[in-house]
Amino acid sequence: MPTSRRSQEERSRATTxxxxxxxxxxxxxxxxxxxxxxxxxxxxxxxxxxxxxxxEDKRDLFRAVxxxxxxxxxxxxxxxxDAASDPASALAVGLAxxxxxxxxxxxxxxxxxxxxxxLGWAEWRRxxxxxxxxxxxxTLERAAGAGLLRxxxxxxxxxxxxxxxxxxALLIAHxxxxxxxxxxxEQGLRxxxxxxxxxxxxxxxxxxxxxxx
Numbered sequence: 001m002p003t004s005r006r007s008q009e010e011r012s013r014a015t016t017x018x019x020x021x022x023x024x025x026x027x028x029x030x031x032x033x034x035x036x037x038x039x040x041x042x043x044x045x046x047x048x049x050x051x052x053x054x055x056e057d058k059r060d061l062f063r064a065v066x067x068x069x070x071x072x073x074x075x076x077x078x079x080x081x082d083a084a085s086d087p088a089s090a091l092a093v094g095l096a097x098x099x100x101x102x103x104x105x106x107x108x109x110x111x112x113x114x115x116x117x118x119l120g121w122a123e124w125r126r127x128x129x130x131x132x133x134x135x136x137x138x139t140l141e142r143a144a145g146a147g148l149l150r151x152x153x154x155x156x157x158x159x160x161x162x163x164x165x166x167x168x169a170l171l172i173a174h175x176x177x178x179x180x181x182x183x184x185x186e187q188g189l190r191x192x193x194x195x196x197x198x199x200x201x202x203x204x205x206x207x208x209x210x211x212x213x
Contacts, residue, residue: 015109016054016064018044024065032062032114045193059118063127066115070131073101073111078135087146090139092121095165100187102169103178112173129159136161149196157196164192 022043026035037058041048047146055061084090099191116124137158143149151159168185175181 014055015044015046015050019051019054019061020068023061024068024106024110027062027065027114028109032058032108032118052186057204058209059134062114062118063123066110067127067131067203069107069110070127071141073098073107074131076101081135082140087142088148091143092190094135094139095189095193096186098165099168099182099189102172103182108173109147112169118193124167129162132165133158133162148198150198154198 006059019040023035023040026039026043035058037048037051040058040061041051051061055064060140077094079092081090084093102112115127121126137154140149140154140158140161144154168189171179172178172184
């Protein structure tokens with residue numbers, strides 16, 4: 001009996017993964033509105049009943065895809081931050097990696113174009129915050145612990161930084177010249193981050209990293 005139950009759970013996880021993977025690919029290629037439930041089950045090689053057993057509807061499946069993408073993006077940014085040589089450069093490294101990903105077509109379509117429209121602004125922001133806010137908070141706390149930031153409530157600053165990053169991502173996503181928009185967004189965000197720094201007698205490594213112009 002335990003073996004049978006485990007096998008059933010494994011099949012269930014495999015079906016869910018197949019649906020999310022197929023939906024991710026199709027939503028990224030065509031956009032949410034142009035993909036039907038039939039398209040998804042055919043690509044996943046499962047039945048329509050399997051789709052509605054694991055998800056309420058196509059919107060619910062899109063939410064799972066969006067959550068999966070957000071987890072992947074957050075993990076990738078975390079790896080870049082963790083690889084930074086010191087707390088001074090971690091903020092700038094994370095910022096650059098985030099903006100790099102904002103240029104990827106599937107990220108633009110799934111997280112910045114379809115997600116607000118499909119899930120609604122409030123739910124979209126709630127999911128964004130759930131995945132990104134903790135990482136931003138931890139990075140700010142690390143910088144503050146190194147004496148790099150001006151005194152301010154970390155939680156409030158984290159929310160403001162998240163909002164600025166999301167707005168920058170939207171500017172990039174909706175500009176016909178994404179490369180130019182990315183450069184302008186990075187310059188603006190670096191200026192904001194520089195304003196958060198305590199100004200030491202000698203420029204800090206973070207200030208050097210954030211130097212622009």
